[in-house]
Each structure stands twice: as C-alpha cells, then as structure tokens.
Amino acid sequence: MIEARITEKLNILADAAKYDVSCASSGSKRKNENKGLGNASNGICHSYTEDGRCVSLLKILLTNHCIFDCAYCVSRKTNDIKRAAFTVQEVVDLTINFYRRNYIEGLFLSSGIFKDADYTMERLVRIAKKLRTEHNFNGYIHLKSIPGASDELTREAGLYADRLSVNLEMPTEAGLKLLAPDKNRQDMIDPMAFLNKEIIQRTEEKKLFKKAPMFAPAGQSTQVIIGATPENDNQILQTANYFYKNFNLKRVYYSGYVPVLADKRLPALNTSVPMVRENRLYQADWLLRNYGFKVDEIVNNQQPLLDLDIDPKLGWAIRNMQAFPVDINKADLQMILRVPGIGVQSAQKIVRARKFAKLNWDQLKKIGVAINRAKYFIICKSNEFERRDLTGTNIKQFILAESKSKYLKDVTTQLSIF
C-alpha cells in the first residue's frame, strides 16, 4: 500500500526532525497576489503537541540517511535506526494538502547529508522551487542551508524560501569538535555570512526597484543545543549576542538536550532535559531583543550563570537596587520596561495612560502589572509604597515565598508518585 509507506516515512522523518526547535512562521510578508494558495505574514500556531510546543510548520527531514556521525544526533550514521527518504513529489503533495486543510503555515524542510552538501541542498531547493513556481504556493517555507553547499545553491534557496537557517549545533567550537568531529564551525559561519551579505544587498535593491524579487524575507535563524556540552550561560548568550549583532539573525533557538543516545561524551540517558535552564535562556534572549538589555548586564565573567530560581529580569533588578524605585508616572519607557512584573504591553499602556492622569496601584493592577513583583521597585500616585530598606536578597526571598514556581510544582507531582 502506498498510503502505508507514506505514513511510515512521515513518522520516521517527522520524528527525526522534531529536535530542531525552531517553529516560527512569522516575519515574512509574502502576499497571495497571484490568486494562488496561501500567504505568509504573522505566524500562526495551528496546534500544540502534548509537550506544549507549537506546531506551525510541517517540519520534516527529506531523508535521515546521513554521512556524518554527530554524537548528539539521532540520525548519526552509526545509529541503528530505520532510514527513509521522501521523493520531491511526496513532500510537495503533503505540504499542499496539509496547507489546504489549514493544518499548517507552511514547510520546514531539513535533511541528513547524503552523498555531499550540494547534492542534498539541490534537492531541498528543488522542492521549494516546485511549490512556488508550479503550485503558486505562497505559504511559509523554511529551508536549512546545508553547511558546505555552494553559494549558487544557497542564493537560489533564498529566492524561494522565507527563512533560511544553519544550526551552530554547539555554543562553542570546542563543544562542536568534541561531539561532531566531522563538522567544522567555519563551514557553518560561511553560509551565514554569505546570506547576511546577500540579504542586505537584496533589501537595498528592493528599496530601489519594487519589482525586485524577495530574498529570504524572514531572514536567518540558528539553533544551539544546551546541556550536551559544558558551556556556561555566559558563553551561550555571548555567542547568541555575537550572531545577533554580526549576522542580523532574527532568532537564536536554544534546544535543551534530550538524551537519546548512549555515548560517553554525552550526559547519561536518564538525565532529565534541562527545561528550566532553557526557559531562562529564552527569557534572557527576550531581554536582549525586546527590552533593551545589553548581554553583559545579564551574564558576565563574574556572573556566568543565570539564576534558576528567578527570571533574569528580576535577577538584574536585585543586583541593581540603586536604579530603583522607579516613578511610574515620570520615568521613560526604557526604564519602565526594566521593572520586574511589567511587560512590553503594560509598559506602553502606562506611558500612554499617564498623559491623562497619574496612575495609582489599582489602575496599574488593572492594566496588567504583576503588583506582587513590581511593588518593590516602583512608586505611583499613592502614599503607600515599600518603605523598608530591603536588600536584593530580601526581595528575592519575599517574591519566592509568595509565588509558586511552575517548575517546582512539576517536582512535587513527580515525588507524589512514590
């Protein structure tokens, strides 16, 4: 049965692709102007798996045959698993039919390396080209750039894909050497540098000629695996910051290592996934991209680890008590954004609303400020405010005492089994 065979392939090749955590389908601006199928703009999560992760794209490998032997990867050549490969037409049919039923925003296509980099990349590009040119498909396409593929193929990929990504895999070169001896960090940086140059150039062209073709309108992203090698948070975030600054990456994804293989270089199979640490890294990443923090304010050589008990924004605040209290009715937006318990939306509402009248505690609460955290750091239109001269450590204890960590609950449910 053809149907049974496709089902089996899909199971194998989706399972092998799932450790790539990137799921974004946003940041593009591809419109449906040819009365064809689909568009790509704001990103929609169509479903969520039982682990709570978003399902936005059909995320599959073209094949899990691979000539490399990377210790952390299920598809490594010495791993004894079932292998499969899709044909170009099969991937096209799955994408179109899933898309028409509103299951997905588009396709995220990656692949094991069979034969060589160019041979693999050429097939990925062929699928994207077929979707765009033969099926008028305007949905989102995310392609992996295969390290070592020619500039020509990478450029062609940019013409059909919304986003391209090369995974750095390990936060540092030393980590990569340890776990992926066949891979070379420079081979990953080269295509990122090439794409960055190309994206900048094409964006300039598009400003001059409206008709110029789009080139990877949703930019580039990358992924690093966390917890498989001994890098600290400082090294990881400095690496992320370097790539944000120098390669204009849209996103860096942090993938907590899921122990799938026994290898003496890797954490043991029963090690739990570092989910709290991964969460703290994402919070820190958000502070870099959306809250105007500099990486050294969050981690540095003296403070190389993120606090697992509290989020990095609260961490910064209690280390910098001299910056507080902030007067909600006077401080500028950048400073209000730095107050624990106030997010981007609330901060914007505050600076708009205070033009009408000074705000008090009740109004701040209704606007959406988490008063139980913010109260130690702000004053507003009220005679009530924190008068005690509390140290950062005191505040941390108070906040921890009255909030129950979502992760702490996980621990108790696990214990109650016994």
Added chain:
Amino acid sequence: MTRLVYDGTFEGLLTAVYEIYERKLTTVKLEKGEYNINGLFENLIQVTTNEVRAIRVLNGLKQKLSPIGIQRLYIAHLAGIENDDDTIVSFIRYAFDYNRNIEDDYGNKHVLRISKVVGMMRREKHRMEAFVRFQKLKDKTYYAAIQPDFNVLPLLIKHFKNRYADQKWIIYDIKREYGLYYDLHDAEFISLEFSSVKGANNVMAAFSEDEEIYQHLWKNYFNSVNIPARKNTKLHLRHIPKRYWKHLTEKI
C-alpha cells in the same frame, strides 16, 4: 435610571446614544430585545433603530476617535457580552464629553474594559485562524465547523479569503447557526439546513476520496513530533483548551 431597549445591532446602539443626548438622560442601562413593560413606574424607552440618527452619532465619533478606535467599538459590540453594551455607551459618552481623543486613557475604567474585550475578541479570532480544520468534500469545497466563544466569524473573512483564494470553502459556526461561503470570487454569509445539529459536525458521507488519507497522515504527524521526555500537560491545555478539541482533526 432609564432603561433603553434596543434591537441588539450596532446601529441600534448608536441610535440609543442619540436618544440619550436628545433626552438629556443621565444614568442609563441598555437592554437587548423586545419592548416589555414589567413595572408601571419604570423609566423605559424603546429605541427604534434609525439609520440617520446612527450615522449622526458615528460622524460625531469620527471627530473624536481614530478610525481604529471606532472599529474597536464595533468589535467590542460584536462580542455580545452582557452589560458591556453599557461600557460601550459610557465609552462613547466619555469620548464626546472630553476635549481630546481618550482612546489611550487606560486609567479610565471604560477605556480599559473596552481594551480587555477587544483583546478577548482578537484572541478568539486568532484561535479560529489557527484551529479551523477544513475537510475536503466531493465537490472540492473545503468545509469546517467551528464553535467559537464569541461571534468572530465576520472578523475572519479577510484572512481566509486572502489565504485560500483558489479553493471553495465554508466555515460554519454551529453555535450561532450561520456560516461563511467563499465561491472563488466573493465570501458571503449563509445558513445551512442540517437535519440535526450533529449534521453540521458530521459530513463524513460527503468526504472526497483522499480526505481520510490526509486526516490519517496529519494525526500521525502530530503524534510523531511530540517529545515524550518533555511532556507538559498544563502548557498543552493552556494553548488548546479542551472545548476546542471536538473540531481539531488531530485531537479527535
């Protein structure tokens, strides 16, 4: 206090605002529905929806609010939440009485409440854009049944028309018994005759040949991408609350 009974339309609500100013009313309460005298001594006015009066109020609002601000009032009204008609009226009166645009005055309880309701509507609209699951029928029409918390169907037209321009589709709100039909050119509101409510949800007899194959493949895909070592039921349920499951192919 004066009670104003109106027909439940946005035009009707604007007409009611006209009445409030015309009769110089102070404390009011809006009610949808039929004119019904319960108490003899009650102040009760039946508002007859009047296009001219509604437009006068609307034009007045245009002097005071941005186009987006007016659209937000329409969206808040579409939500149909009990008592929030009064919030909308209070918002409008506040807008008229103040000498500058009050849309951003989140310290005001009516402005903040409208912002909350619009947020709820946008969230539900976004959920429907995500959770609609089309099923391909024999005549190549793609059919989806939905049961959103709020009446968001009118807000879905643009998104689905742009996205699925080359296929015929129907999105049917089972709860409110009306739907949207796109015929490759235009989208229009329709109502369908099903033998029972269950009929709207069960169109398997009319499936196209490949429909079951793709549903099967999608369910398989959904299970394959899950990482059991990261199981997090609480997060899962926060993203897709159970009430949406009955229309999600992968959760049935």
